[in-house]
Amino acid sequence: MSATGTVPAVAGTAPPVTTPRRRRRGGGRGLAREIIVSLILLPICLLWIYPFLWMVGASLKSDSEIFGRVGILPETPVWENYARAWYEANIGPYFFNTLIVTVAVIAIVTVTTAMIGYVIGRYPFPGKKVLVGVLVASLFLPEGYTIIPVFDLVNSLGLSGSLWGIILAESGGAHVIQIMLFAGYFRQLPRELEEAARMDGAGFLRIFWQVMLPLAKPAIATAIIMTLMRVWNSFLIPLVLTLPRPELRTLAVGVYSFQGENFTDWSGMAAASTIALLPIVVVFLLLQRYFVEGVAGAVRA
Amino acid sequence: MMQTARLGRTGGQDAGSLRQRLWHARWSYLFMLPALVLGALFTFYPMVASWYISFLDWSGLDSDRRWVGLANYREALGDAAFWDAFGRTFAFTLVAVPVMLVLALLAALALNDQALRMRAVFRTMFFLPVVTTTAIVGVVMSLIMNPFDGPLNSALLTIGIVDAPIDFLGDPNLALWSVAGVFVWKWMGMSMIYWLVALQTVPEQLYEAARVDGASRWRTHRHITVPLITPFAIIIILVTFVGALQTFPLVQAMTQGGPAFSSELVEVYIYRLAFAADSTPRLGYASAVAVFFGLTVLVLTLAQAWGIRRAGAFKRDIGGAS
Numbered sequence: 255m256s257a258t259g260t261v262p263a264v265a266g267t268a269p270p271v272t273t274p275r276r277r278r279r280g281g282g283r284g285l286a287r288e289i290i291v292s293l294i295l296l297p298i299c300l301l302w303i304y305p306f307l308w309m310v311g312a313s314l315k316s317d318s319e320i321f322g323r324v325g326i327l328p329e330t331p332v333w334e335n336y337a338r339a340w341y342e343a344n345i346g347p348y349f350f351n352t353l354i355v356t357v358a359v360i361a362i363v364t365v366t367t368a369m370i371g372y373v374i375g376r377y378p379f380p381g382k383k384v385l386v387g388v389l390v391a392s393l394f395l396p397e398g399y400t401i402i403p404v405f406d407l408v409n410s411l412g413l414s415g416s417l418w419g420i421i422l423a424e425s426g427g428a429h430v431i432q433i434m435l436f437a438g439y440f441r442q443l444p445r446e447l448e449e450a451a452r453m454d455g456a457g458f459l460r461i462f463w464q465v466m467l468p469l470a471k472p473a474i475a476t477a478i479i480m481t482l483m484r485v486w487n488s489f490l491i492p493l494v495l496t497l498p499r500p501e502l503r504t505l506a507v508g509v510y511s512f513q514g515e516n517f518t519d520w521s522g523m524a525a526a527s528t529i530a531l532l533p534i535v536v537v538f539l540l541l542q543r544y545f546v547e548g549v550a551g552a553v554r555a
Numbered sequence: 556m557m558q559t560a561r562l563g564r565t566g567g568q569d570a571g572s573l574r575q576r577l578w579h580a581r582w583s584y585l586f587m588l589p590a591l592v593l594g595a596l597f598t599f600y601p602m603v604a605s606w607y608i609s610f611l612d613w614s615g616l617d618s619d620r621r622w623v624g625l626a627n628y629r630e631a632l633g634d635a636a637f638w639d640a641f642g643r644t645f646a647f648t649l650v651a652v653p654v655m656l657v658l659a660l661l662a663a664l665a666l667n668d669q670a671l672r673m674r675a676v677f678r679t680m681f682f683l684p685v686v687t688t689t690a691i692v693g694v695v696m697s698l699i700m701n702p703f704d705g706p707l708n709s710a711l712l713t714i715g716i717v718d719a720p721i722d723f724l725g726d727p728n729l730a731l732w733s734v735a736g737v738f739v740w741k742w743m744g745m746s747m748i749y750w751l752v753a754l755q756t757v758p759e760q761l762y763e764a765a766r767v768d769g770a771s772r773w774r775t776h777r778h779i780t781v782p783l784i785t786p787f788a789i790i791i792i793l794v795t796f797v798g799a800l801q802t803f804p805l806v807q808a809m810t811q812g813g814p815a816f817s818s819e820l821v822e823v824y825i826y827r828l829a830f831a832a833d834s835t836p837r838l839g840y841a842s843a844v845a846v847f848f849g850l851t852v853l854v855l856t857l858a859q860a861w862g863i864r865r866a867g868a869f870k871r872d873i874g875g876a877s
C-alpha cells in the first residue's frame with residue numbers, strides 16, 4: 255500500500271495507473287462530486303468515440319443515407335458495402351500485407367531490442383554513453399528527414415518489389431522506447447541469478463535465452479504492443495515504398511488511396527475504414543491495460 | 556546500498572587497457588549488432604545521406620545526379636512556399652499543443668480522483684483514438700466534416716449554431732485549423748496518460764495532510780500538485796511539441812496540404828516535392844528542405860535535453876522520486 259518513489263517501467267511489475275487506493279471517506283459529498291464529474295465527462299467521452307460509432311454505422315448505410323443525419327444506426331444494414339470494399343478496393347490483399355508486415359516487424363524488433371536492451375541494462379562496455387545518447391537523439395528525428403534516402407536505399411537493395419523493403423525499413427526505425435523498456439527491466443533483475451547460472455556453467459548466450467528472456471515476459475508483452483501500435487498504424491514508409499507497386503499497399507495506404515481513386519463511394523470507404531481499424535481496436539480493448547502501461551512506461555523511462 | 560557495492564565491483568572490471576575492456580565486452584557488442592545494423596541502414600545512414608542528396612540535382616527517376624553544392628539550400632531559403640510551410644508548421648504546433656495539453660491535464664485531474672468509479676471506462680474512451688491508424692482516422696474525419704450534410708454540419712445546423720454548412724476542409728482559412736482540431740482529438744488521450752503518470756508521483760500523504768489542514772482544492776493544486784509535477788511537465792510539453800512539428804499522416808489524409816496549400820506543413824511539402832509532384836520530382840531540393848527542418852527539430856531537441864537536465868536537478872533538490 256505504501257507509495258514508493260521508484261516506479262518500474264514495465265507492465266506487470268508496475269502498479270497500473272488505475273491502482274485502487276483507499277476510497278475517500280466522508281460519503282455524501284464525495285458521491286455528489288463523483289456524479290457531477292461523471293456527468294461532465296460522459297458527453298465529452300461520447301464525443302471522443304462518436305467518430306468510430308458513426309463510421310461503423312455509415313459502413314452499413316446506403317450512400318443516400320450517410321449524409322444529412324447525425325444518427326448512427328442504419329435503417330436496413332447494407333452488407334454489400336463490405337464486399338465492395340474487400341474486392342473492389344482491394345482491402346483484402348491490403349489486410350494480409352499489413353498482417354505480414356506487422357508480424358515480421360514485431361518479431362524482428364522484439365528480438366533485436368531485447369538483445370541490445372539487455373546489454374545496455376546489465377553490462378558495462380566502452381561507448382555506452384555515446385550509444386545511449388545517439389539512440390535518444392534519434393527518437394526525435396522527423397520521419398520526413400530520412401524518408402528520401404530510405405526510399406533510395408530500398409530501391410538500390412532491390413527490395414522494392416516485395417514486402418521486405420517495408421519490413422526492414424520499419425524494423426530499422428528508432429525503436430528507442432522498446433530498448434529503454436528492456437534496459438530498465440533487465441537492470442532490476444537480481445545479479446545473483448546470473449552468477450548462479452554461470453556457476454552451473456552457462457555462457458552468455460544461455461544466460462540470456464534460458465534465464466533472462468523467460469523472466470522478461472512482462473517487458474516482452476509491452477514491447478510487442480508498442481511495436482504493434484506503431485507498425486499497424488504506420489503511413490509514410492509504406493506510402494512511399496508502395497508508390498510504384500500498389501499491390502504491396504498496407505491498409506493505411508490502401509484506405510487513403512481508395513479515397514483518392516473512388517471519391518464518391520462513401521459507404522464503401524466507411525466499410526474499408528472499419529475493416530482496417532477493427533483489428534487494432536479489438537486488440538486494444540482486450541489488452542488496454544498493457545497499451546496504457548506501455549505509454550506510461552515510456553514516459554517514466 | 557547493495558547498488559553501490561555492485562557498482563564498486565563493476566568499476567573494478569572497468570580497469571585495464573581499452574583493448575582488454577573491449578575484449579571483455581565482446582558479447583555485449585555482438586548482442587547489439589542486429590539492432591545496430593538495422594539502425595545503421597535505415598536510421599543513421601539516411602541521416603547522413605540526406606545531407607549528400609541535398610547537394611544534388613536529382614529527380615530520383617534516373618541515375619543522373621548532378622552536384623550543385625548549396626544551390627538547393629539557397630533556393631529553399633528564398634522560396635516563399637517553403638517559408639509558408641515552415642511558419643504554418645509552427646503556427647499549427649503552437650496552437651494545437653497548448654490546447655491539447657490543457658484539455659489533457661483537465662481530464663487527467665478529473666480521472667486521477669480515486670473515488671471516481673467510471674474512470675477506467677473514461678480513460679479507455681479518451682485513449683481509443685490514440686491507438687487507431689492516423690491516416691484512416693483522417694479519412695473518416697473528412698467524411699464527418701463533409702460540407703454537404705456531413706454529420707458535423709448536420710449537428711451544427713440542427714442545434715442552430717450555424718445557418719449554412721461550414722466547409723471545414725475546403726475553406727483555405729479554416730482547413731489547417733480543422734486538422735488541428737482533429738489532431739487534438741486524436742492525441743489528447745496520449746497526453747492524458749502522460750499527465751496521469753506525473754500526477755501519480757505525488758505522494759497521497761501530501762494531499763491527506765493538506766486535507767487535514769483544511770486547504771481548498773485550488774490551494775492544494777497550487778501548492779502541492781503544480782510544484783511536484785513541474786519536472787514532468789517540462790518533459791511532456793517538449794516531447795509533445797517536437798512530436799506535433801512532424802504531423803504528416805493526418806494532414807495528408809484530410810487535405811493533402813490544400814486547399815491552395817493552406818494546410819501544407821513542412822513534412823507534407825517535402826512529400827509533395829519528392830514523391831507527389833505534378834512535374835519532375837526533386838529529391839535533392841526536398842532533401843535540402845528536410846535537412847533544414849531536421850536541424851530545426853534537432854535544436855529544439857537539444858533545448859529539450861537541457862530542460863530535462865534542469866528537471867533532473869530540480870528532482871534531486873526536492874529529494875523526489877528515484
